[in-house]
Amino acid sequence: MDSRLLITVKSEGPKLVPFFKATCVYFVLWLPSSSPSWVSTLIKCLPIFCLWLFLLAHGLGFLLAHPSATRIFVGLVFSAVGDAFLIWQDQGYFVHGLLMFAVTHMFYASAFGMRPLALRTGLVMAALSGLCYALLYPCLSGAFTYLVGVYVALIGFMGWRAMAGLRLAGADWRWTELAAGSGAFFFIISDLTIALNKFCFPVPYSRALIMSTYYAAQMLVALSAVESREPVEHYRLTKAN
Numbered sequence: 001m002d003s004r005l006l007i008t009v010k011s012e013g014p015k016l017v018p019f020f021k022a023t024c025v026y027f028v029l030w031l032p033s034s035s036p037s038w039v040s041t042l043i044k045c046l047p048i049f050c051l052w053l054f055l056l057a058h059g060l061g062f063l064l065a066h067p068s069a070t071r072i073f074v075g076l077v078f079s080a081v082g083d084a085f086l087i088w089q090d091q092g093y094f095v096h097g098l099l100m101f102a103v104t105h106m107f108y109a110s111a112f113g114m115r116p117l118a119l120r121t122g123l124v125m126a127a128l129s130g131l132c133y134a135l136l137y138p139c140l141s142g143a144f145t146y147l148v149g150v151y152v153a154l155i156g157f158m159g160w161r162a163m164a165g166l167r168l169a170g171a172d173w174r175w176t177e178l179a180a181g182s183g184a185f186f187f188i189i190s191d192l193t194i195a196l197n198k199f200c201f202p203v204p205y206s207r208a209l210i211m212s213t214y215y216a217a218q219m220l221v222a223l224s225a226v227e228s229r230e231p232v233e234h235y236r237l238t239k240a241n
Contacts, residue, residue, distance in 0.1 A: 008175065008226065012223065012226060015053075015054050015057045015058075016050075016054060016219065016223075018050040018053060018054075019047050019050040019051055019054060019219060021050075022046040022047040022049070022050045023047045023215050025043060025046065026043050026044060026046065026047060026211070026215075027208075027211075029043055031043060033087075033207060034090075036087045036088050036090070036091070040087055041083075041084050041087045041088075044083050044084075044087055045080045045083045045084060047215050047218070048076055048079055048080040048083060048218060049080065051076050051218055051219065051222045052073065052076055052077070052080075054222055055069065055072070055073050055076070055222060055225060056073075058226070066225070067111075068110075068111040068112070068113065068225065069111070069225040071107045071108070071110050071111035072107070072108060072111045072221060072222060072224070072225040073225075074107050075103075075104040075105075075107035075108045075111070075221070076104075076218065076222065078100050078101070078103045078104040078107065079100070079101065079104045079218060081100045082096075082097045082098075082099075082100030082101040082104065083097070084097075085097035085100060094198075095143075095147065098147060098151055101151070101191075102150070102151055102154050105154045105155050105157070105158040106154060106158075108158050108161075108162070108184075108221060109154075109157050109158040109160075109161045109162075111225070112158070112161035112162050112164070112165070112180055112224075113161065113165075114161070115165075116164055116165055117164065118160070118163070118164035118165070121160055121163050121164050121166075122160045122164070125156050125157075125159050125160040125163070126156060126160075128156065129152050129153060129155075129156030129159075132152055132156075132188075132192055132195075133148070133149055133152045135196075135200075136148060136152075136195050136196070136199060136200065139199040139200040140199055144199070148195065148199075151191075155187065155188060155191060156188075158184060158187075159184040159185070159187075159188055162180040162181050162183065162184035162221075162224075163180075163181040163184060163185075165177045165180075166178065166180075166181040174227060175227075176223065176224045176225075176226060176227040177224070179220040179221070179223040179224040180220070180221060180224035182216075182220050183216075183217045183218070183219070183220030183221035183223075183224060184217070184221075185217075186213040186214070186216045186217035186220065187213075187214070187217035187218075187221075189209075189213045190209075190210050190211075190213040190214040190217060193206055193209050193210050193213070194206075194210055197210075
């Protein structure tokens with residue numbers, strides 16, 4: 001195993017213990033989704049709150065000095081709000097949750113940046129996003145025809161930016177880029193399962209699949225901020241140029 005990865009596991013692992021405990025609490029309690037309550041909302045959001053603490057554990061100075069890490073933190077805040085709305089989706093709050101996660105993906109894409117551009121990766125993600133939307137389109141009606149289309153485009157764009165810098169070997173390899181790309185992949189799987197289950201057909205074990213991939217995605221995205229791409233000095237120079 002890469003020595004940098006071993007060092008990171010030793011330093012970052014303990015900070016993630018609350019997240020793993022909160023995730024276990026969610027799956028052990030497995031509160032029925034048919035009876036939403038503030039307790040079930042808290043239990044669902046708790047792992048995301050723990051990821052807030054994970055980033056804050058690196059210090060406010062770290063977040064203030066690294067704009068990309070700050071954007072991931074803000075994305076996690078919107079994610080928690082989206083989770084709360086989705087708990088109450090049968091009471092008419094699904095669109096609210098959808099919008100919160102759309103904002104989340106915009107912050108994540110901004111955090112991942114536009115360098116390198118990786119046009120081939122972008123074309124692949126555009127094709128996959130188009131296929132996903134084509135799969136969902138016959139099942140959509142009304143405003144969802146457009147809302148889901150925009151959401152698919154946003155999460156596809158986020159996936160492109162997350163995977164654009166991915167290098168699996170060589171001196172430039174960074175585990176945080178693998179974390180970002182893997183996090184985007186799991187996010188897409190989770191959201192595609194939500195869409196299929198809500199609009200098309202019942203997906204077996206959908207809730208377990210959705211939540212396991214979702215929590216994995218958020219953890220990996222949060223981890224990708226540890227070796228932040230853009231210190232504030234570089235950020236200011238880039239803006240100035």
